[in-house]
Amino acid sequence: DECEDKDAVRLFVAAILLQKPTIPLKFFLTSRPEISLRESFEASTRHGWLHLHEIEASIVKADILLYLNDRFRCIPKVYQHYQAKSNWPPPEIQVIADVSGALFIIAATMVAYIATYSGNSLKRFQELGKPSANVQLSGIETLYSTILLEAFKDLEQEEADVIHSCLLLLVTAQRPVSVKDYAKLLGTDTSAIQAAFKSLHSVVQVPDEGSDDALISIFHASFVDYLTSEKCHSKQWAINKTAAHSTTAEMCFTVMDTMLCFGISGAKTSYQSNDNQPEPLELASELAYACTAWGDHVLYTGVTEPLQQKIWDFVKTEKFLHWLEALSVLKNVKYAHNILWQISKKLISTNLASLLNNIGDFVHNFYPAISHSAPHLYLSAVPFYAATKQPIQAFLEFHSVPIIHHNLAHRQEILRIPTQQHSECVVFSPDGKYMASGLENGNIQLWNAQTGQPALEPMEGHYGSVRTVAFSPDGKYIASGSDDKTIRLWDAHTGQPALEPMKGHAEQVTSVVFSFDGKYIVSGSNDKTIRLWNAQTGQPELKPIEGHTSSVRSVAFSPSGKYIVSGSQDKTIRLWDAQTGQPALKPMKGHTYSVRSVGLLS
Structure with missing residues (x-):
């Protein structure tokens, strides 16, 4: 060469x-x-x-370290300085090896720069050995210049323009992209991309022909630094970073405008999450890049006026909903609200800034639904947001989704009750006149539901947080379950204990409920069991009901009292015979997270 x-x-x-x-x-x-x-x-x-760059990185790095160690030993001022301190090899060698990456030419050039007779070799070694050192070596720049001169030699203007466009994308890409993606973003074919890079294999890792899905990447960051430096300002290959990012942002908008559409996710059903669709969800790689990079390119430009117009045209229509659908597939919905808020900060007091903030709030508020299932962007997020006071116009124009009507007459807050302790649970009495709340300090408080004032003194007795409370059907009693592993029964009129504590659970009690006739109490616990108690005596009616493999989070009686249903952290629902404690059905499976609430209809 x-x-x-x-x-x-x-x-x-x-x-x-x-x-x-x-x-x-x-x-x-x-x-x-x-x-x-x-x-x-x-x-x-x-x-x-x-190809040397295809050798394992660890082997190349070990060889470069060996080379640097040997070369720097031969520079007397460097070696003697550290040898006198018994500190060889010094940490600077590791830093220089890291900067060299997988290229011996970088390491060799740095050694030559440090070893020059006309300079202070020890000072140069220590400066280049700093992790934050800005390495600019004339030898590397000369090499890059030679390679690029050869690449642009004797080309037609159109051919030179393609190479420059490829270099522009190489410099600005937020992550390495494939040959195919280069072609799609630049609006050409893969053969043109391969031809553009054919003379740049010395500085750019280019896949073999036919491997169009493989990534194009640089060998060393110094190549990008060289292309964007002032020294290259007048060269054919010079890249202005701001202008380059503006061009790449426009490429991304073109790809999104062309490819985004309703149903871009490919989801077949709204009854399943993205991960459980009948067919795996995926996007074309060039669209995936455009959807997750356009905002970064815009920010690099300083959000210029032409790009502000592009953004406005993009977000004021349904197109941005299709973008969110795509991000749902990519598991990157957070990118939307992060990038929109960042861009809005650059646009102080403009209509666009306000719109981007509103969209960012929408994405943030409905993030769980959008991330979990792409169809629920349209079936859950859009309908509920469209029913708010000031919805974005694009939501109102999106048809064929559920329509949510708020009862405006009852939207105002009726009552706010301040508590000194964190409330773990709350329940209304059967007649609706009172509320009982379980508190973090182990007390139960009865409140007047009309005034918000305490109806009784706190009911004290538990030694741990009260996780669950329930009224008896006649409203005379309150049952409570606590972290202290007990269930207690209280007189709802006096606040006094009605029975001795019911003991038996080995861990925290998470759920209690009365049977519809008030004769029994059923409880669920973190010890994975369900227990049935006699509400008149406080004694167990059955042996512990076992079957769940994790904490029982919720229990309920059937109206007839014949069955008990339970939901657990093991993601199952189970139905039990209340007379025997035996399973009435096989475990009901399907949930992908902990089941926290269950009930039975008559």
């Missing part, structure tokens, strides 16, 4: 490769992957070639 006559190199290598080996010797030819060499070896069936 040091030979200036590339045609001569091609002929020379071709002549060698035509010869059939006649002696048991192997010759190694090392070079940058110049096109003249690559084409010759690709055509050979008897000779192999190896």
